[in-house]
Structures are given as C-alpha cells and as structure tokens.
Amino acid sequence: AQTVTQSQPxxxxxxxxxxxxxxxxxxxxxxxxxxxxxxPPSRQMILVIRQEAYKQQNATENRFSVNFQKxxxxxxxxxxxxxxxxxxxxxxxxxxxxxxxxxxxKGTKLTVNP
Amino acid sequence: GAGxxxxxxxxxxxxxxxxxxxxxxxxxxxxxFWYQQALGQGPEFLTYFQNEAQLDKSGxxxxxxxxxxxxxxxxxxxxxxxxxxxxxxxxxxxxxxxGTLYGYTFGSGTRLTVV
Numbered sequence: 001a002q003t004v005t006q007s008q009p010x011x012x013x014x015x016x017x018x019x020x021x022x023x024x025x026x027x028x029x030x031x032x033x034x035x036x037x038x039x040p041p042s043r044q045m046i047l048v049i050r051q052e053a054y055k056q057q058n059a060t061e062n063r064f065s066v067n068f069q070k071x072x073x074x075x076x077x078x079x080x081x082x083x084x085x086x087x088x089x090x091x092x093x094x095x096x097x098x099x100x101x102x103x104x105x106k107g108t109k110l111t112v113n114p
Numbered sequence: 115g116a117g118x119x120x121x122x123x124x125x126x127x128x129x130x131x132x133x134x135x136x137x138x139x140x141x142x143x144x145x146x147f148w149y150q151q152a153l154g155q156g157p158e159f160l161t162y163f164q165n166e167a168q169l170d171k172s173g174x175x176x177x178x179x180x181x182x183x184x185x186x187x188x189x190x191x192x193x194x195x196x197x198x199x200x201x202x203x204x205x206x207x208x209x210x211x212x213g214t215l216y217g218y219t220f221g222s223g224t225r226l227t228v229v
Contacts, residue, residue, distance in 0.1 A: 004156075033214045043203060045157070045220035091156050095214045100145060101170065102218070104156030 002027050004092050004105035012111040013082045020067075021077045021108050023092030030054075032096045034068065034075045039089040039107070048090070051075065082112045116140075118221035120206050126227045127196045135191045135224045139208030146189050147218065148181055149205040157205055163189060196228045 003026045013019035025034070036048040051059045051068050058066050063080045075094075079086055092105045119138040127133050139146050145164055149157035150173075159173040165186035174181070178197075183189040193200055203223040210216040 043205070043223045043225075045205065045207070045218075047217055050217070093156075100147070100162055100209075100213050101159045101173075102147075102149075102157070102213070104158070106154070106156050 002094070002096065002103045004094060004103055006092055006105035006108050008108045009106070010109045010111070012113060013079075015082055015084060015112055015114050017082055018078060018080045019082055019110065021079075021090050021092075021110065023075045023077070023105060025073050025075065025092070025094055025103075027073070027094065027096060029096045031098075032094050034066075035093045035095075035102070036064070036066070036075075036077045037091045037093060037104075038086075039091060040087075045091070049077065079110075084112050084114060086110060087112045118206055118208050118219050120204075120221035120224050122224060123222065124225050124227075126229060129197060129228055130195050131228075132192065132194045133196055133226065135193075135204050135226070137189045137191070137206030137208075137221060139187065139189070139206070140219055141187075142210070143208035143219075144186075144211050145209040145213060146183060147207040147209075147213070148189070148191050149207065150175075151203040151205055151223070153202070160191070160204075193226075196226075198228050201226055201228045 005024045032053045034051045037045045067076045089107045091107045093102045148160040151157040161181045162170040163183045178194045180192045205223045207218040207220045
C-alpha cells in the first residue's frame with residue numbers, strides 16, 4: 001500500500017525563523033513524484049514545491065526547500081524566513097509514475113507567530 | 115476561467131437527500147480529479163477523468179457516489195441518499211494533461227454537511 005506519514009500534527013515558529021516539516025512515504029516503485037501543498041483557510045490547495053524521485057538534487061523555490069532522502073523515503077520541507085502568510089495546513093503527497101492519483105498525508109498545521 | 119470553480123461552496127443536506135456538486139475546471143484542461151477531505155484529514159482520491167472518459171473510479175466509497183463529465187469540461191459529483199459519514203470537503207482539481215508533469219490546480223471545494 002502506498003502511504004504518506006506526517007508525524008507532526010502541529011508546529012509553530014516565530015516570524016523570520018526557520019522551520020522544518022517532516023514527511024515519510026512508502027512505495028515499492030522507483031519512479032514517482034513528491035509534492036508539498038499548502039492549504040490556507042480558503043481550502044484551496046496550493047503547490048509549494050515538487051520533486052522528481054529520479055533527481056538527486058533537492059528542489060528549491062525561493063524560501064522553500066526540501067531534503068529528499070530517497071533511501072530513507074523521507075521528504076522534509078524547510079521554510080526559511082517564515083512569514084505570517086505561511087500560516088496554513090501543509091500536506092505532503094506523491095504520485096507514482098504512470099498514475100495521476102495523488103496520495104496525501106494527514107497534514108501539519110503550521111502557525112507563524114509575530 | 116482563471117481557476118477551478120466549485121459550487122456550491124457550502125451545502126447542508128438532510129440524511130437521505132441526494133446532492134450534486136459542480137466543478138468547472140480551467141478551460142482547456144484535459145484531466146479532472148475529485149478528492150474527499152474529511153475533517154482533520156488529508157484529501158483522498160475519488161475519481162479521475164481524461165476529457166469525458168472516467169479512467170479511474172477506484173476511490174468512490176460506495177455505489178451511492180457517481181461522477182460524470184459528459185462534454186469533457188464541467189463535472190458533477192452526485193451523492194445519493196446521503197449519510198452522515200459523507201460530511202466532508204469535496205475538492206476538484208484539473209490539469210492540462212498530466213498533473214505530475216504540468217501540475218494540478220485545485221478549487222476551493224464544497225463543504226458538505228449531512229444532518
């Protein structure tokens with residue numbers, strides 16, 4: 001079975017500091033894609049960052065970066081210089097090569113404090 | 115349209131009532147997906163269309179759930195004889211072709227409450 005585990009139900013960080021959200025996943029496939037999505041109270045899922053499993057280089061998008069450890073099946077998200085607007089639910093997800101189905105974790109609620 | 119539009123935003127249904135949830139994807143997007151998000155959980159896949167063809171309906175929880183996309187654009191998710199366990203946010207997403215390659219755009223969902 002394909003599963004995604006986010007072990008931190010809630011996290012908080014002070015504005016301008018750095019926070020890391022954890023994610024582990026389980027798949028027997030070698031070709032897959034990993035995602036972090038942000039869900040603010042508006043409920044719309046917004047893509048934060050995406051990583052192809054065949055790429056060894058960690059993806060980065062401005063203040064957001066990942067630490068992808070393929071052997072450990074770990075895909076953590078680092079948010080630098082946290083801003084109040086980063087407050088949201090964060091979901092880790094993946095799709096397997098050839099499948100369009102996203103498998104999500106249960107999410108981490110991140111609060112950025114002023 | 116500029117984004118994925120879902121309606122209604124909120125729906126309250128009495129147990130046993132039928133409901134229809136609408137998704138209007140981004141114009142030209144071939145792929146369309148429905149997800150169910152229970153309170154405090156991550157979204158779970160329900161079904162997937164490519165144009166008007168329903169390619170995967172493995173996530174539909176029972177035969178009370180039915181989805182269609184007859185002209186390959188707007189999609190409707192219908193739930194018959196609603197039960198309390200159907201209470202959730204129903205999210206729709208669309209993609210140009212492959213979501214893994216081109217990205218998924220999500221709507222803001224319909225929050226269904228069954229009383």
